[in-house]
Amino acid sequence: MAQPNDLLAVLVDADNVPPAKIGAVLTEVARFGTTSVKRVYGDWTAQNLSGWKKAASEHVIQPMQQFANTKGKNATDSALIIDAMDLLYTGRFHGFCIVSSDSDFTRLASRIRETGVTVYGFGERKTPESFRNACDQFTYLDVLEEPAAESKPPASAPVVTAKLRSDAKLVAGLRTSVTTASGEDGWAVLSTVGQLMRKQQPDFDSRNWGYAKLSELVGATELFIVETRPVGGHRVRVKQKNGD
16 A cells, blocks of 8 residues: 655656646645656657646656657657666656556556556546556546645536446446455455455546545445444445345
């Protein structure tokens, strides 16, 4: 489990991430540890990256210049990968946050994880499954909200019970995870269920269905009983056919 003092490296692919989202990404990253390195890669002579200049300055992210020397070849990706490996070899970091929607970083994520270091991915819904699954945890940018937008409504309305139940992948994953994590009494610690879901589906996040908390998502399916304990958070078990 991530600790507040875990050192993290945040590496951003400017070509594949909108600058308006970086503040929300960094807020999310703060949940996992302390950001020691923040770098954003791109060809800053390109007009399409002009918005990143202000964002990088505001969030104190070091811009890494990489000229597009050959058309059709992504030199930016190569620069990010080389820097990531250099940072990995220092042995200083507990986790790497790769912010991109590009499948070119699939092997990088796999290689970092081979050393036992955690990889957090962030990207748009279009991000290929290969990159999402190569990360320990992958978060979609559209479920993140800017820190100043606390009073705004959720990014998406909560999915209703009927649609949740029709999501076979979600229901099967939750049932399997609850069963695996449960004790002889049938109850499972909800946080453990969430961890098991992440291992099966790195992009699993209750916010994908419009729910801020896992307990809210699980309860909304009406297939499980969720209880709040005085100590130890929530616990959950599969609801029996008689409703008990």
